[in-house]
């Protein structure tokens with residue numbers, strides 16, 4: 329077991345180094361660093377593109393500039409404002425539910441109390457909100473609080489499965505929780521962002537560009553795909 333654990337940590341370190349060699353080490357820049365606004369943003373990010381998430385968020389903030397105004401909005405008003413991002417009804421319900429509960433429990437719209445909490449407890453608190461899963465919670469904990477949380481989205485899941493870092497049957501949440509403790513301190517953000525970039529640009533869902541992938545030397549699926557073909561990069 330200890331050997332397997334060390335093996336996963338070492339493999340993640342190699343993957344991260346190879347990705348940094350191709351893409352550099354991205355800076356963490358949250359769209360919104362204020363935790364409650366970041367929670368709203370991450371709820372809006374579910375099942376949509378970054379562009380449509382940002383459009384929905386901008387329209388929402390324009391129409392309801394303060395969190396109090398947003399919390400007082402009617403569900404139909406919210407749905408109208410965020411329709412561009414899809415799943416408007418479910419997202420509006422999740423946002424209003426989260427704001428109402430934070431206000432009721434904390435007396436205001438602040439999640440700053442999470443700062444001093446151990447990561448598993450902070451994650452458990454956030455995932456107790458309807459509509460907030462491990463991915464959403466981890467994005468918030470990483471980008472707003474700088475915690476060593478490792479968000480796994482569909483790109484990260486696909487790539488890490490192909491690399492054999494998580495089992496083929498892993499869910500987003502299982503993959504996140506199994507990889508997280510093995511990512512080097514300080515590397516959770518850069519590795520997350522570089523895996524997403526690789527998934528979008530190279531390790532695409534269909535026809536991955538293995539011949540030009542920086543991870544080919546450490547990727548079992550890439551090696552299988554490349555049998556009988558020539559590497560071009």
Ligand code: SF4
Pocket residue numbers: 487490491530531532536537538539541542543544547548549550551553
């Ligand atoms: Fe994906 Fe191919 Fe790269 Fe493996 S070698 S990570 S399958 S693009």
